[in-house]
Amino acid sequence: MPLPASQPRTLAHTRQVSYQGFRRDDGLWDIEGHLCDTKPQAFHIQGEGTWQADEPIHDMRIRVTVNAQLVIQEIAVAMDSVPHGECPPAQEPMQQMVGCTMGAGWRRAIDERLGNAKGCTHLRELLFNMATAAFQTITSNFGQTQPDVPPPHLGRCLSWGFESPLVARQYPMFFKWQPKKPPTSTAP
Incomplete structure (x- = not known):
């Protein structure tokens, strides 16, 4: 069922987020997230630059490699478009997520390692939902292993x-x- 009809309006911003999960030949799993922000008109940030209509302001990707227990083995980050020169150094702290498990306490682990000025808001947003994408990718490995759990x-x-x-x-x-x-x- 579609949303109810809206009031008259004009598009001001588009954020597209997507996730993909891949089974690797080595038995690990890659979960990739992509976030892209655009505006339908030119956008200017004083002292930073101007983005043309539909040109990405944020264009960021994360690839998390996990094992079957959803423990992060590797993480790769790309920031192809960012609005500020200070943004790219936020890629390095992402390595602190290696060894974390995408399960109970996932958001807490992200906040502890990358929260506030320790990381990038947009990369954190991508990470939050990567656990769900990982779970959807690897569900066949979550069969019943213990009869009482x-x-x-x-x-x-x-x-x-x-x-x-x-x-x-x-x-x-x-x-x-x-x-x-x-x-x-x-x-x-």
Whole structure:
């Protein structure tokens, strides 16, 4: 179903973001993200330059190489178009993400290593959603490995909630699942 009709308006800005996932011949996985900002009219930043209509103001790419457990093995960054000369040095801090896991705590790991003035807002935005793209790429490797541990995507959204009809159909053993509580110590 389409969005409802909008009020009369004029396009002012376009941000395009895309992700692709690739299985590598060496058994690793490449997840690539691309962010491109354009404006439909010429755009000027005093002291920096002028971008023509539809010329990228931001044109950035990230390739993250992960193993089947979503642990980052390598990261590559390209900033083909940026509005400020101070932007390209933000590529180097991205290497701090090597060794991080694209799973629980992913956004926290990004903020700790690249947050605020430690990195680039646009590169962080690309990284945030790369975990979802990685998961979608590697889902066949997330089969049930332990009978008492649900797959990592369960309990992460409304459709995959432990009380949902989808979980009841696809993972009946985890329908209405509750994590086991650690044993309570009875030491004096």
